[in-house]
Amino acid sequence: MLGQGFVSAAAIAASVLFILSLGGLSNQEKAKRAVWYGIVGMAVAVFFTAFGPGIGGYWWMIPMIIIGSVIGWYVASRVAMTEMPQLVAALHSFVGLAAVFVAWNADLERRRVLAAQALGAGQQEFSAFAALVATKAPDELMFLQIEVVFAIFIGAVTFTGSVIAFGKLAGKVDGKPNQLPGGHMLNAGAAALSLVLAIAYISGAGFWTLLILAxxxxFIGWHLIMGIGGADMPVVVSMLNSYSGWAAAAIGFTLSNDLLIVTGALVGSSGAILSYIMCKAMNRNFVSVILGGFGGVQSGVAAEIEGEQVAIDAGGVASSLNNANSVVIVPGYGMAVAQAQGAVSELVRKLRAAGKxxxxxxxxxAGRLPGHMNVLLAEARVPYDIVLEMDEINDDFPKTDVAIVIGSNDIVNPAAQDDPNSPIAGMPVLEVWKSSVVFVCKRGQGTGYSGIENPLFYKENTRMFYGDARESIDSLLSLID
Structure with a gap:
């Protein structure tokens, strides 16, 4: 059993490692080291928490840690990069559900302590947490109840919201916005009733209030995310990441665990900031998205698209690439689905070897998760210095000979600028149509995940390179001089 001094020192060390991890992830070259900071920090946190003062039950705790570690390793080693967003959403759901269970247990312990004190039981009969509760003054107990309410509410919303996000990302739930009749009023009504139950619980009502609150x-978590369309999924993932952090922080206050408070606050604040950045990148209202698309109704009918999609074969694409001096490649989720990043990396190597x-x-x-494309390209060993963000490269498209779009739709859709009635009107996009010629690698003529038509596919300087992205890029490799 470790003393409290060791546990406090470990909490500070783990917190520093978590901060270094978050800071390092902002740079591709430091990201791998940053991940190791996070791994070591979490290992320190788990070890010193498990063997800290007042902790027992090792006969079942250690086997559970081992089983959970094996399951985590197995899942992470088998999950494909295309499934990473789903995995992240699933992990968020676990955090939310854990917060609900811990909060329920905390209130049961609180009630047991109050009942025991009424009977004159000694503090030595309590568990470590119950003993802590027994030392609290009435006003401190009220704050404990408030913490329990927050943990249950945020945790429950995170759980069902993450489950639905998992379903939408995995294609098991329709990606289109879908709400019950009454829509946002149902959410508002459920939230108001939750507030009433919270007040009743703090005023002394029974445990049943927490069950109904959960x-x-x-319901709110399920209905909120059901009302958010596929185009907003990157924001949803980062938003749920934030929710899971705040749920963990609330439980940290309940358990008087400083490390859990710091870790939860780091995750919650970074997730909220990332959500805001994503909304800004998509010209979405942050509040509207987190409220399930409230106020996000189109103002009119989107403009009809004229023209036709003109197909091209591998020979035509290769000819243009061989004659080009400058090439810009725009990757999207279609590249991830086809696992074409390796073939794309080889194409880039050949083109650069030819002096282009x-x-x-x-x-x-791009993709289903912030940074999704960067991770795929890093996995394929694409040099960091040629991977540029939208703001760094958008002005260069008029000077670009060939733009190749691989499995993207909304992020290269000119309707965002030209059609005020488009669902993505005002969203900043990559202006690939300003290049001399655009090749779009696409499986077929469908509208993609978000269901939004793209006028780019009908422009005179656009050619559709139909087929599986990996097979299409592979077919180019032998044709590049």
């Missing part, structure tokens, strides 16, 4: 929050300038243009919300 059910209402489960090749760069990547990354939109902030």
């Amino acid at each position: 059910l209402l929050a489960f 300038e090749v760069r990547f243009a990354i939109h902030p919300v």
Whole structure:
């Protein structure tokens, strides 16, 4: 059993490692080291918490840690990069559900302590947490109840919201916005009733109030995310990340665990900031998105698209690439689905060996997760210095000979600028249509995940390179001089 001094020192060390980890993830070259900071920090946190003062039950705790570690390793080693957003959403759900269970247990312990004190029981009969509760004054107990309410509400919303986000990302739930009749009024009503139950609980009502509160929050989480469309999924993922952090922080206050408070606050604040950045990149109202698209109704009918999609074969694409001096590649989720990043990396190597300038243009919300495309390209060993963000490269498209779009739709859609009635009107996009010629690698003529038509596909300087992205890029490799 470790003393409290060791646990406090470990909490400070782990917090510093978590901060270094977050800071390092902002730079691709430091990201791998930053991940190790996070791994070591979490290992320190788990070890010193498990063997800290007042902790027992090792006969079941250690086997559970081992089982959980094995399951985590197995899942992480088998999950494909295309499934990473789903995995993140699933992990968020675990954090939310854990917060609900811990909060329920905390209130049961509080009630047991009060009942025991009424019977004159000694403090030595209590568990470590119950003993802590027994030392609290009435006003401190009220704050404990408030912490329990927050943990249950945020945790329950996070759980069901993350489950639905997982379903939408995995294609098991329809990606279109879908709410019950009454829509936002149902959410508002459930939230108001939750507030009434919270007040009743703090005023002395029974445990049943927390059970109903959790059910209402489960409904709100489910209904909120059901009302958010596929185009907003990157924001949803980062938003749920923030929710899971605040749920963890609330439980940290309940358990008087400084490390859990710091860790939860780091996750909650960074997730909220990332959500705001994503909304800005998509010209979405932050409050509207987190409220399930409230106020996000189109103001009119989107403009009809004229023209036709003109197909091209591998020979035609290769000919243009061989004659080009500058090439910009725009990756999207279609590249991830086809696992074409390796073939794309080889194409880039051949083009650069031929003396051509090749760069990547990354939109902030490309893929299903912030930074999704950067991770895929790093996995394929694409040099960091040719991977540029939207603001760094958008002005260069008029000077670009060939733009290749691989599995992207909304982030290269000119309707965002030209059609005020488009669902993505005002969203900053990559202006690939300003290049001399645009090749779009796409499976077919569908509208993609978000269901929004793209006028780019019908422009005179655009050619559609139909087929599986990996097979299409592979077919080019032997044709590049």
